[in-house]
Amino acid sequence: xxxxxxxxxxxxxxxxxxxxxxxxxxxxxxxxxxxxxxxxxxxxxxxxxxxxxxxxxxxxxxxxxxxxxxxxxxxxxxxxxxxxxxxxxxxxxxxxxxxxxxxxxxxxxxxxxxxxxxxxxxxxxxxxxxxxxxxxxxxxxxxxxxxxxxxxxxxxxxxxxxxxxxxxxxxxxxxxxxxxxxxxxxxxxxxxxxxxxxxxxxxxxxxxxxxxxxxxxxxxxxxxxxxxxxxxxxxxxxxxxxxxxxxxxxxxxxxxxxxxxxxxxxxxxxxxxxxxxxxxxxxxxxxxxxxxxxxxxxxxxxxxxxxxxxxxxxxxxxxxxxxxxxxxxxxxxxxxxxxxxxxxxxxxxxxxxxxxxxxxxxxxxxxxxxxxxxxxxxxxxxxxxxxxxxxxxxxxxxxxxxxxxxxxxxxxxxxxxxxxxxx
Numbered sequence: 001x002x003x004x005x006x007x008x009x010x011x012x013x014x015x016x017x018x019x020x021x022x023x024x025x026x027x028x029x030x031x032x033x034x035x036x037x038x039x040x041x042x043x044x045x046x047x048x049x050x051x052x053x054x055x056x057x058x059x060x061x062x063x064x065x066x067x068x069x070x071x072x073x074x075x076x077x078x079x080x081x082x083x084x085x086x087x088x089x090x091x092x093x094x095x096x097x098x099x100x101x102x103x104x105x106x107x108x109x110x111x112x113x114x115x116x117x118x119x120x121x122x123x124x125x126x127x128x129x130x131x132x133x134x135x136x137x138x139x140x141x142x143x144x145x146x147x148x149x150x151x152x153x154x155x156x157x158x159x160x161x162x163x164x165x166x167x168x169x170x171x172x173x174x175x176x177x178x179x180x181x182x183x184x185x186x187x188x189x190x191x192x193x194x195x196x197x198x199x200x201x202x203x204x205x206x207x208x209x210x211x212x213x214x215x216x217x218x219x220x221x222x223x224x225x226x227x228x229x230x231x232x233x234x235x236x237x238x239x240x241x242x243x244x245x246x247x248x249x250x251x252x253x254x255x256x257x258x259x260x261x262x263x264x265x266x267x268x269x270x271x272x273x274x275x276x277x278x279x280x281x282x283x284x285x286x287x288x289x290x291x292x293x294x295x296x297x298x299x300x301x302x303x304x305x306x307x308x309x310x311x312x313x314x315x316x317x318x319x320x321x322x323x324x325x326x327x328x329x330x331x332x333x334x335x336x337x338x339x340x341x342x343x344x345x346x347x348x349x350x351x352x353x354x355x356x357x358x359x360x361x362x363x364x365x366x367x368x369x370x371x372x373x374x375x376x377x378x379x380x381x382x383x384x385x386x387x388x389x390x391x392x393x394x395x396x397x398x399x400x401x402x403x404x405x406x407x408x409x410x411x412x413x414x415x416x417x418x419x420x421x422x423x
Contacts, residue, residue: 038175045090045179052186053095066096066153067119069112069134071103071126074158083125086178087155091123094186103130113137121151121409123185127158128210132388135195135406136207153185153409160389162210166193166321167410180411189412191326192404194319196333198387200395206387209321209406210359212399213386214375215314215338216242216249216347217354222384222391224355239351243344250340251383253310257373260332263403308368313340313347317373317399318359326418331403335368336361358389372400 057063068091072080080102091098099119103109110133124134131154141147156164156177164170164177168184171177198212199205220242227234227241243249316336320328336359342350353360361367376396385392 038173041173041175041179042086042089045086045183046093048183049090049093049186053093055095057095063095063097064120065118066091066098066121066123067116068098068100068123068125069103069109069130070100071109071130071158073103074126074130076159079126079157082157082174082178083155086175087125087182090179090182090186103133107133109133110137110140114141119150121153121185123153123155125155125157127156128160128162128389130158131163132206132208132390135209136205139195139197139207139405140204148406151188151190151407151409153181155181155185162389163193163321163408166324167191167408167414169411169414184411185409187409187412189410189415190407191324191410191415191418193321193324193406193408194331194333195402195405196317196319197400197402199398199400202395206392207402208388209319210388211316211318211333212397213314213316213358214383214394215251215312215316217314217351218358218386219383220351221355221358222386235352235355236348239348243347247344248340248342249313250311251313251315252378253312253315254376255308255310255315255335255337255373256305256376257308257335257368257370258305259371260330260369261371261403263329263331308337308366310337311340312337313342314338315375316359316361317375319401322359324418326415330369331401332369332371333373333399333401334359334361335370335373337366337368338362339364339366358386370401372398374398 124131196208197205220239224238227237230237318334381394383394
């Protein structure tokens with residue numbers, strides 16, 4: 001008892017050291033507990049992957065090939081370590097023939113996609129920038145019609161991974177996000193996603209799965225990191241200083257667009273058996289001796305283009321991938337035109353909301369639905385376009401919707417919820 005009282009008096013007399021020691025001990029215990037939980041998640045994921053790896057493959061079936069495009073520079077250089085600790089063991093235990101391609105510089109993934117040979121699945125390990133590069137390289141191929149049918153897996157490792165909110169359940173634990181995404185690839189459930197084809201005046205087209213932004217909110221959001229010294233006020237500070245430069249900030253342009261298009265019914269692919277040789281010979285001879293039919297001229301249907309003159313603080317074009325409706329009857333992209341009549345106070349307040357949801361179309365904005373649009377900017381327009389959070393020079397662009405262009409692996413429960421919500 002005397003020893004306990006002595007310890008108590010010692011702690012009371014040195015209360016500052018006691019407080020610091022208690023905080024460090026609590027922090028260390030919490031850190032160790034978090035590491036233990038992460039190891040349990042990895043172990044459970046590897047055990048499930050081992051079930052796939054233990055399956056017997058028939059002798060006439062080849063091992064599935066998976067090509068992984070890894071951006072080591074993502075997540076401030078931590079992407080390689082995150083992939084090797086959390087995703088790579090799961091892929092190797094599953095029995096896949098895994099080839100990891102590490103990109104060394106920006107734009108390399110586009111070039112590597114041109115040289116890629118046959119693969120059964122493509123896995124993108126990185127953020128929005130890596131995803132956009134791989135998709136652009138894939139759809140620029142001459143044989144993109146065949147390669148676009150290859151299912152794509154996305155492992156979120158970057159600072160911004162917008163598409164992960166659509167494909168997987170959200171989680172604050174990074175290890176769980178990575179392991180869940182990797183296991184979803186092994187389970188094989190896929191959903192079709194829309195793609196935007198964005199073509200400027202000079203370069204080849206760029207492809208995006210989220211959207212395009214041009215305006216003041218994008219410009220201020222790109223400068224938030226410069227005001228790190230303001231701490232939690234850095235977002236408001238970036239928009240405040242941006243508003244001091246020029247006000248009102250008007251972005252003038254001309255927009256022409258086409259309305260939504262009806263979605264054709266999905267027809268399952270039916271593999272028909274090849275007819276016998278004598279039937280094929282008979283059909284060829286019949287086609288050869290048959291008279292050539294005269295072509296009947298058809299009346300060209302004029303597309304109903306509509307034109308809008310813009311004077312906006314921000315303009316955006318987005319796909320429906322963020323709020324996916326698998327049962328919709330029309331294909332379209334969303335166009336949001338935000339008026340430049342907003343006050344400085346509302347601009348700074350709304351800027352914080354735009355950081356959380358960059359493609360938010362607030363009240364008072366003009367919302368349009370289109371399958372194709374042309375944004376014509378004045379000559380010598382300054383600023384930049386953001387395409388899937390990647391910066392491009394501001395220029396006139398043509399945006400075309402490619403509905404259900406690519407198949408992405410997703411969480412099966414997430415897909416079921418989408419179907420139930422649509423019904």
